[in-house]
Amino acid sequence: MRSKNIVIVVAVLVAFLLGMTSLSIAQKTTISMSTWGMAWEDFLYTDVIIPQFQKDNPDIKVDFYRYESYFAKLLTLFAGGEAPDVMRGDVTEVGLQSRKGMLYALDEYIEGPEGVDLDDWSPVPFETLDFVDKVYFLPAGINPYSVLYYNKDLFNEAGVSYPDYNWTFADLGSAAKKLTGGGKYGLLWAIPDFVFYTMVFSEGGQIWDESKTKCIIDSPEAIKGIKVLQEWMFDDKFVPMVGSGMLRTTSYAMFQSGRLGMITEGGWACPAFKRDAPELNFARSIFPKASVDAKSRSGAGGTGWVMNSTTKHPDEAWKFLRALISKEGLLSYWRTTWVEIPARKSVVESPEFRDIIGIGEKVPGIKTEEEFAEKNQALVDLVKNGWFTQEMAGPYTSHLSSFLQTALGELIGMKRGDVELALKKFATSVNESIAKEMR
16 A cells, blocks of 8 residues: 555656646747858857857747848848847848838847946947937947958068058058059959948048938049049059959959959958968058048948847847847857957957957967957957948948949949949939838
8 A cells, every 4th residue: 555655656746747847848938049141150159159048048948040141031031920039130231120110129128137338339330320219239240341451471572561550542552553563463352342332431421411311422522432443443453353243252362372462351351361371471451541631431330139029038039139249249259250340348358359269170260469460450449449430321221232233333343434423323323212212
């Protein structure tokens, strides 16, 4: 009889424990996150950040998604009610996403007991996004579009001094001419969009008027900047003529093989150059100023994180978003990928910031302080001193892309186009498109 009672007690205990386990599983909240980028970045989320977050928050499970054609995919998913709870964003996409009602206002969480101190961030992204009345986007990094990468060996052979923060367009042109010849060229850009905008900004031009609803890229300042690009290409001829469809591939190949003195590319390219051309003796500096008295004003983008306005689990989504933009989260991303300068001051000022470990064979690390300085110090100083602008971002930024490629083909393609005419046509097309949407 006693043994029978023991069996009953054990059975009841097992049933109770199984019930508690089932209850625990049932109570675990599942949220989702999405990102884009290089495939090898995925492991940072799947193997590092998410497991640590789930360990710290055992009641939350995070599903990971990576999409190609990322921002178009998010629009489709949101329209179908399937967008992830936490999404990697970009400062230039906030305008469109906020107009579509995709974004969750984070103010209540930022100011709450588990909030964050916005004074620790670079102010530029928030100032840029002042056209929205709430905080929808928390920056993760700042990424200048037109960083000046240069081949130190070619500079040494030509007897040319390395670029520095005082370089002007005239200095760049003088150096590029001396670096050109014998199948080698002085300068080429990887992405025409970015050098185009940077030249506009460098000469004091703007994309939007004060209301950020009218495109004014046909201003005299913008015209002056694009004419300089044309002079480099068609008059000075130190920029090789390359069709836009082959531009990025060709520019990378030329730079990595030692046939290009300088290349302008985004801040994200440095690890790839070091990995794919280990013998290449290169460094990078900021994009030159238009003149001695001008300001350094590189165009820049910047990634960050947003929440889905229709999330069913805003508290849990906020916890995860906060982990992604925490000092530890941003340090982990920077020290392994080093593709963009973290947007938080405390991260950049921490001693761990200068210790770049990389990701095995996929992303090389940096071994010495000297190498860190020549590869990264210019970008650190650029962000610290505010030598960049994110003026591309506005409520109607999405309207630019529809007409930009036509303008680029006419202006800095294989033939020299009329700058005043092309920029006026560009601005008019953008403004007509905006007006049509606003009707």
